[in-house]
Structure formats: structure tokens, C-alpha cells
Amino acid sequence: MNTFFREKLKQKGLKVTLQRVAIYDTVLHLKNHPTAENIIEYLKNSHPNISVGTVYKVLDLFVENDLLKKVKTENGIMRYDAVLANHHHLYCTETDRIEDYEDEELSNIINNYFKKNKIQKFKIQDIKLQITGKFNNNFK
Amino acid sequence: MNTFFREKLKQKGLKVTLQRVAIYDTVLHLKNHPTAENIIEYLKNSHPNISVGTVYKVLDLFVENDLLKKVKTENGIMRYDAVLANHHHLYCTETDRIEDYEDEELSNIINNYFKKNKIQKFKIQDIKLQITGKFNNNFK
DNA sequence: CTGCGTGCAAATGGTTTGCACTACG
């Protein structure tokens, strides 16, 4: 179980610890881009002894090693995203909810555009769409 | 001078103060998306008595009233952008520099795409491209 | 004049850090 995760760590010479497994599982479980605080709160139950400092250190480690991505937000509080496949984000201006938006067709259009139209003196590593707006229904 | 700025404030019933003018001018002058700290530092010379709290309050006010835009960054420290015309951003992973990227053709392509392909239950207000990568030359 | 704006300094809160201790490999 979690072979992908364990392999990725080993491959970089990092130890597979109880804390790292728990934190990674929590991000997967919480989905919808949890904050560090969300994660800490959730872990209170199952792992009351994992400390705040550790959570932050481990999250940074995961981001550096491409196990998670950081999501920038309007208020500067960082969120974490376990979905690594290229995707975009919908930002709701009313509820601060952030939802994934995958759209291969659109991604292809944009990638093709940049294949034809290089940006001067700039090497693109990643392109992300930040779509701001409102969800029509308030529930969900 | 600065009629646009003064009008916008009056139009909302906000007072045109020395501090607001100075802060707005500073953002225009510093260009390249200054942080609040950049602005405070710059103002030390010309207006040593403008306080930190005021700068933050005024920047927020400007954002609320569409005189400035907030730019989210990798480390959570907010930056401010005086360019209101729709444009995208290039994020340099090496230097943390953020540069404007205007591309009407691309914006049109994306807008047209969403005209044909609505996102379910979501009303788009704004679309921004976040292009991460590296500048080839280190100077500039 | 009269409240909107400001200055100041203290408080907040997310994140980082340093160091002694723990446990993965």
C-alpha cells in the first residue's frame, strides 16, 4: 500500500516514517486543498503527538520532492494539493473554495499556442490557469 | 495630475489624502509588483511619517476599489500591481521575479474557448495565466 | 465642524527555528 509514496521517498534517500505516512494520507483523505492547519486538526485524533513543526517541515519536504504541490491563495495561507497531474483551479470569490479543473483540450490549446509563440528569453516550466468566479449553487 | 486616481476615490466617497496619493505614486513608480515592505521602505525617504499600518490599510482599500490588484506569490507575501488591464504573469523560479505578460491573442483564444465550453455551475469573473519558468539571462 | 483617516504600538497567527531526543535503516 502506498508503494508510489514509499518508493518516491526511498528513491531520494528519505526515510519512511510514521509521521510522513500519516501526513501524506491525510492530504489524500482531506482532498480539496487543505491548509496546514486543516491537516494538523485532522491528525489530532489519530496521531495526537505529531507536532505542528513536523507537519510544516514534512509538507515542505513533500513539495520539494514533488509529492505535493503548494496552492497560492488570496489571503496568503498556503494550501496543499495531492493531485499532481496537470490541472487548473477554480477560485470561488464568495466561499474561498478552490476546486480542481481538468481540461485536456484547453491545456493542449495553450501548449500548442506556446509551441508556436515562444516567450522571449523565458523557458516555460509550467502553465496554470487561475479561474476566479462564483459557483452558482451554494451547497456542495 | 493623477485625475484618474482622484476621481476614482471621490466617486466612492473616499477622501484624497496625502498618504493615499504618496502610496499610489509609489506603487506606480516601483513597478514590478512591490511588496508592502518595498513600499514602506521607499516611502521612508519622502514621507518618513507614514506608518506601516496605514500602508496596509490603504493598499487593502485600493484593492477593494479596483485601483490595484493583489498578486499571490509562492511564499505567501503579497505583492501589488498597478496595471489593471488584463494580463498574465511570468514567475521566475530562480529569482522570484514576477513579470507581466500581455498577450491579447492568447487571451482571446482562452475567452473564446470558454464561450463555447461553459464550466458547469460556475460563473467566470476572471481568468489569469500563471506561467512558471526561468528567464534565460540573469541580468535585466 | 465632524467624522473619515492616520499614527502608534501592541496583538495576532501562520510559519520557522534550534536543540535535545527518538527511531528508521
Next chain:
DNA sequence: CGTAGTGCAAACCATTTGCACGCAG
């Protein structure tokens, strides 16, 4: 076993807040 990793609590630092005073309209 030896070192990478953790827990803890203090430190950090960007931003916010409360309140008495000041100035734009």
C-alpha cells in the same frame, strides 16, 4: 548504531487591530 527525523516551545515577521488624535471636505 549513527544520523535523519521529530517534538517542543520559543522566535519570527507579515499583517491586523484599537484607539486617541488630526485633517479633508
